[in-house]
Amino acid sequence: SQQGEEDPQALSIQEGENATMNCSYKTSINNLQWYRQNSGRGLVHLILIRSNEREKHSGRLRVTLDTSKKSSSLLITASRAADTASYFCAIAQGGSEKLVFGKGMKLTVNP
């Protein structure tokens, strides 16, 4: 079963705006990772945040993690049309290195 649940399931914004995606999960985690997938192609790793971290930045990406609420958010600032893709959160839980993915969230950035 899938643990991560992205919210919203779809988001449409204008270029230059910020996009925020949320991920909720149910169990304790070792880390949470965000991935991007362009239209049925491979998954691109964006950022990994460990359970003892609260915030990470990478370029225009900012990820937060609240383990007490079992939730994470991905913020993409100053969005571009090229950011149009599906975004997935994935969790590594317990003693396992496998990733459990959410259903994904489709982001459309209109030029």
Add this chain to the structure above:
Amino acid sequence: DSGVTQTPKHLITATGQRVTLRCSPRSGDLSVYWYQQSLDQGLQFLIQYYNGEERAKGNILERFSAQQFPDLHSELNLSSLELGDSALYFCASSVRGTGISYNEQFFGPGTRLTVL
């Protein structure tokens, strides 16, 4: 480019047939993971190998099997194929140090399997 390669990119076959998907991990990565992505099930973990040994198993059907070779490339074998096996199959690799290290997994471009 993640550095993970998968062949073939596309595969079209008939029900009942057997296919082999191949994955070469990033240079230096010892762990290989296989995932299946379908419209109804989403992204599901199938199996993990570490340095030639099976490490973890997920929702992998008995008709499916995998192995990792001494050169660290991996193959996923799918047999007695059914229509419902049509999906994108991804391979991912990661570095694994001593003990369990939870690292980024880097995904290949996937193999799109169509079963007719």
